[in-house]
Amino acid sequence: MQGQLPIWVEYIRALGTPFAALIFGIVAAWFSYRQWQLSEYRYRFDLFDRRYRIYASVQEIYSELLREDKISGENYSKFAATANEARFLFDDEIDAHIKKLVDAIFERQRLERKFGRKQLTDEEFEALSQQSDDAWDLIVSVMNELPEMFAKYLKLPK
Numbered sequence: 001m002q003g004q005l006p007i008w009v010e011y012i013r014a015l016g017t018p019f020a021a022l023i024f025g026i027v028a029a030w031f032s033y034r035q036w037q038l039s040e041y042r043y044r045f046d047l048f049d050r051r052y053r054i055y056a057s058v059q060e061i062y063s064e065l066l067r068e069d070k071i072s073g074e075n076y077s078k079f080a081a082t083a084n085e086a087r088f089l090f091d092d093e094i095d096a097h098i099k100k101l102v103d104a105i106f107e108r109q110r111l112e113r114k115f116g117r118k119q120l121t122d123e124e125f126e127a128l129s130q131q132s133d134d135a136w137d138l139i140v141s142v143m144n145e146l147p148e149m150f151a152k153y154l155k156l157p158k
Helices: 005-067 073-089 092-117 122-153
Strands: none
Touching: 005 092, 005 122, 073 092, 073 122, 092 122
16 A cells, blocks of 8 residues: 555646646637737727828828918829728718818819919909819818817727
């Protein structure tokens, strides 16, 4: 009987390997869960970053329009390209408003070019001036609505 171990030692030897496997499994599951959480946070942050770039582009083009009363062709083309991304990152309502803004800015730019091309009669000047004012009013109304619309998309998770 000298070679026989106490019963509790036999239990520990018998259950030690499954217990260790259980502990390692729990630790591995915890690390996997944390990796999933991290990738979820990263996804949300990347989405926020891409959406914020579009919002910043809208604000930048509006600021230039307020400052200069016109937009350079280069900045307009950058803005239009950025605005095209909006349909993939926002709902249809924001996409429609951004398209409306792009179209109104384009219309205003087109009218500005018409002002400088030729001598205009008073009636032509008045008509172009009214169209330009209408385009400006549309730009301002869209810009007043957009920040509130963007707000729900530009919140980072806690």
